[in-house]
Amino acid sequence: MPNALNGIFRRRSSWDRTAADEIPSTQSVKLCYISRGYPHKNHAVLPRIGEALERLGHDVQFIVTLEHAEMARLPQEAHRWLINLGPLPLRSLPPVYEASYAAIFPSLLESFSVAPLEALHANGLLFASDRPFVRDVCEDNCIYFDPTSPSEAAATIASVLSDSGAELALRLKAREFSRSQFSARDRAQQYIDIIDSELNQPSLL
Template identity: 30%
Template sequence: MPVEMSRAPARTVFINGRFLGRPVTGVERFAGMILNEIDSTLASAQAGRFVVLAPQGVARPAGLRAVGFQNVGSRGGHAWEQTDLWRASKDGVLVNLCNSGPVLHGRQLTVLHDALVYRHPENFSRAYGAFHRLLGRLLAKRANLATVSDFSRQELAKLLGVDAARIGLVPNAVDHVLGVEPDFSVLARFDLQTRRFFLFVGSPAGNKNLANAIRAFVALDRPDVALVMVGGAASTFAKSLLGELPPNVISTGRLSDAEILALYRKAAALVFPSIYEGFGIPPLEAMALGCPVIASDIAPVREVCRDAVIYFDPYHVASITSAMRDVVDETVDLAAVRERGLARTHDFSWARTARQVLAMIAEIDRGNRITNRTSAGFHP
């Protein structure tokens, strides 16, 4: 049911819609879900006060009702953000949901999802990394900041010289998977109807630690079990690591949400071997769909998943192999793992996170700095 905000904002609230022209990764998923929830939350009295601003050529999202939409400016990319977006939004409150925003804007909320560009610069080109590290430091001086986990909040506070209490918390959620009908035809396409398989969902970026996951699976030496890797570049990465892929290592390329959900439903377990994350959405997605998770024993995964997954040491191949073997040999109580996983997902809701974003917007509109008290609904 639409609700009134506790106080109508005096200024127009502009939402940076640059993300709408990009492929959907975890960051774009976050932004899209927050936009949808804000749109469905706003009462009719608020219609017109919230407006998405996007570069030329970016289409209005289907289904927007209360939130307006405008294409502005003539540039693209970061040049659009720093000039066209700033000019169009400078008299209002600006909300940037995807790691960047115009540094000249004095009344903005910017969500920095993690500190990856500082902690793992090798993942990025030299120019990209240098620009985003500088942009983050400039935004830390000008913008109100938020992030998706307490782990990332502490990381960003340390690296950017910001009081952690001044970084709001707006966690990812998982209920987006519940309204999607799985497309089980993907199982036949990859000959998985009757095979047991582990699932990896993500990119082969260095922090994702896919190399150790593949080595661990090969060491498992179970010809009756497959490792299915979902992601656009996973096949190229794996071939450079192993030469030709073993018959039981399958790279699917990019898949639709419905196809990925079908794999979650049928997988023996999701393998999440990251050595660094800001949050980690795939474990939550798997847990919500009844798929056991074996995951890296690192702080952000512990924060999000608690006791709902089987942990391994991501730096030791033998530890990952041991967790895989526990699953295929069923030496752990997988039913209990599934039950704990489902229970943990109930703590995350896109509607709750959107309400936290709206609370921060109201604070900024009143001329206040946000604090982590606006994140009281989430307990890491």
């Protein structure tokens, strides 16, 4: 059964904007990647995408949520591209998504991550790995790139940065898709229905 958004994403009154308010107000385009720093999450590609975008004339920074040790494992020269808010509680995530221009998800391997659904719901613009574990969930509602190719990722992002009409159309399409997704409550009810169905089967004894 697919994953689902936590209900807090639909309850603005429960959000904590403290972390979002800590994002520096600079001219750089902010792309957020909310994830732990596991190797398959591919954080090392972010500064390389930043460098490629700089060559294309775009100033970007990546908002990340890494523990201190995870941040320290990245090369020091990569830190100029990153704004690290540290690990965040769930109630802080929606405002961080909203405060960003877009979300980025360059992961190399997942069973299922709810982050793409969170990004589409809270932001509406997601650049993501062209991998089945994203396409199967998000279909054509985000912008795909090869997570092993910083130049391709940068070109993909730059094409949207340079086309406000395309950006708006993508956001509207993603928001419509997000509204059609079932909630965590819906998913729990489906599990209950499956259990009830099994319990009500005639006994084989």
